[in-house]
Every structure is written in C-alpha cells, then in structure tokens.
Amino acid sequence: MHPYFDYHHMMDVSDADAAVAPIAAAIGEPARARMLYCLADGRARTSTELAIVGGVTPPTASAHLQRLKAQRLVTVVAQGRHRYYALDRPDVAAALEVLSVLAGGVSTSFVPNTPHRLREARTCYDHIAGTLGVSLFERFVAIGWLSAPRRSTTVVVTADGRSGFERLGIDIDATRALRRRFAFACLDWSERRPHLGGALGAALLHGARRRRWVSQDLDSRILRVTAAGRRELLAPLGIAGLRLHHVTTGR
Numbered sequence: 001m002h003p004y005f006d007y008h009h010m011m012d013v014s015d016a017d018a019a020v021a022p023i024a025a026a027i028g029e030p031a032r033a034r035m036l037y038c039l040a041d042g043r044a045r046t047s048t049e050l051a052i053v054g055g056v057t058p059p060t061a062s063a064h065l066q067r068l069k070a071q072r073l074v075t076v077v078a079q080g081r082h083r084y085y086a087l088d089r090p091d092v093a094a095a096l097e098v099l100s101v102l103a104g105g106v107s108t109s110f111v112p113n114t115p116h117r118l119r120e121a122r123t124c125y126d127h128i129a130g131t132l133g134v135s136l137f138e139r140f141v142a143i144g145w146l147s148a149p150r151r152s153t154t155v156v157v158t159a160d161g162r163s164g165f166e167r168l169g170i171d172i173d174a175t176r177a178l179r180r181r182f183a184f185a186c187l188d189w190s191e192r193r194p195h196l197g198g199a200l201g202a203a204l205l206h207g208a209r210r211r212r213w214v215s216q217d218l219d220s221r222i223l224r225v226t227a228a229g230r231r232e233l234l235a236p237l238g239i240a241g242l243r244l245h246h247v248t249t250g251r
Contacts (some may be wrong), residue, residue: 026071027099031056035085036073037100040093043192044077044084045200077153086192089150092108119190120244121223123216127186127201128208132225134191136204139237140164149185149194153178157183157200168233169207175199196235208233 016060027033031054038053039045045053051061065085068074075088087093121132128136140146145161157165176182178199185198196204208214213229216222224235225244234240 009025023071023073026067026073027096029064031060032068035061035064036068036087036092036096039074039085040096042087042093044086044187044236045192046082046084050085053181068155075151077187079189084187084192102150117222120215121225122221123205123223124186124188124195124197124226125202126205127195127197128205128223129186129188129195130190132242133201133222134188134193136237137185137194137196139239140196143237146196148182153185153187153194155183155185155196165204168204169211170200172200175203181231 027036034054035050038050047061047065048058048063051058054061054064056064058205065074069076069088072088073092074085077084077086119130121130123129124133127133127198137146140161141148141155143160143164144158145164147156147158157172165172169239176199181198183196183198183200185194186201187193188195195201205214209216211228211232212226213233214223214225216224230240234242
C-alpha cells in the first residue's frame with residue numbers, strides 16, 4: 001500500500017476538515033456566490049438588493065441568506081427598521097479573494113445613488129455621516145483610538161484614543177456619563193460602512209461645529225468641511241487628502 005494511502009488516516013477527519021464541505025457548498029451555489037462577492041467590498045446591503053444581485057426572488061434570497069448566515073459567512077446588522085447583510089468577518093472576504101484569483105474573475109464595485117453632496121458629508125441624527133464620517137471612523141480604528149467592532153457594533157476607546165479625543169476637545173468622562181449609548185459603529189446608509197455613533201459621535205460633531213470645522217445649512221443635513229477643518233481636524237489625523245468637493249473657506 002502506498003504510504004500516503006491510509007484508510008484509517010482518511011477516516012480520522014478532524015472537525016475543522018469536516019466543516020469545510022458545508023461552507024464550500026454554501027458558497028458554491030451561483031446566486032449565493034454572487035451575493036457574497038457583492039458584499040466583499042465591505043459594504044452592507046439589504047436582502048432586496050441582494051436578491052437583484054443574485055437574480056432570484058426576495059423569498060429565495062432570504063432563504064439563501066439564512067443558509068449563508070448559518071455557516072457564519074454573513075451577519076445581519078439592524079439599523080432602525082431596516083436589516084442589512086454584511087460579510088461576517090474579514091476571513092470570508094480573504095477566502096473569496098483567493099477563490100476569485102483561482103477562477104480568474106473580477107468583482108464589481110458598489111456605486112451608491114445617493115446625491116453627491118449628501119453622500120460626501122451629512123448629519124446622521126447628531127453625528128457625522130457620509131464619506132467624511134466613514135473616513136473618520138476608519139482612521140480612528142487604524143491609529144488605535146478605537147477598537148474595531150467584531151460581533152457587536154460596540155467600540156471601545158483605547159488609552160491612546162482617550163488622549164486623542166481629548167486633544168479634539170472632547171471630555172471622555174463627561175461624554176461617557178451621558179444617559180445614552182457611549183460609542184458604536186453606526187452603519188452608514190450611503191457608504192454601507194460604519195461611521196461613529198452614540199454620545200462620542202455626537203460630541204465629535206458638536207465640537208466640529210463649535211470649532212467651525214464644519215458648517216451646515218439650517219434646512220439641510222449636508223455638512224461642509226471648512227478650510228479650518230481640513231487644517232485642524234483632517235490633516236492631524238492623516239486624512240487631509242480626503243476627496244470632498246464642497247469645502248467652505250471657513251476661518
């Protein structure tokens with residue numbers, strides 16, 4: 001018998017190996033694969049949007065998404081009355097990327113239909129949303145001010161983050177003492193990636209207005225970054241090159 005052809009060894013399959021088959025089967029159905037690749041850009045989508053991507057009816061899409069959720073390939077994020085689906089963890093995107101390389105395929109990008117000015121920067125309740133809000137959140141995570149959210153949307157302010165936010169004029173203890181959720185990843189409806197929500201997000205917007213880093217019309221949610229905002233907020237954070245076309249002269 002060939003030394004590598006050992007029936008006893010073949011029958012002694014580990015739990016990890018056995019788990020590969022149902023995951024592969026979940027990915028392998030064409031509609032589900034299209035849904036997963038659609039989510040691989042890091043943005044979340046509704047089941048209706050994913051039904052269109054998968055080329056199936058909404059009920060069929062829901063069944064597919066439940067299958068993907070059961071295998072921990074996607075997770076559900078509730079935002080108000082809406083439910084969005086996103087990849088469960090970065091490892092899923094990495095696996096899809098490898099499969100795409102093997103298949104020689106390419107993926108398409110998410111193109112939102114949100115009006116340009118509203119997408120760039122706006123308020124979401126009392127915090128900063130749009131491209132600006134998402135970029136700030138991702139930068140806070142990248143420089144270690146905030147922990148990256150995992151299974152929960154809750155984020156934690158690190159020791160470096162405490163010092164950093166206080167340099168931006170935010171009193172962390174006073175903000176934490178408010179009778180509301182302190183800090184969480186709020187899913188952005190135009191970018192489909194999180195921006196900073198909660199009391200900390202509100203404090204950031206309040207401070208940005210007070211220091212005239214952003215301006216806002218009375219009858220609009222649109223925010224405009226001022227020249228001072230570019231210089232005093234974005235530049236120190238290393239995102240001064242953020243492409244925002246509507247910048248006011250400010251001070």
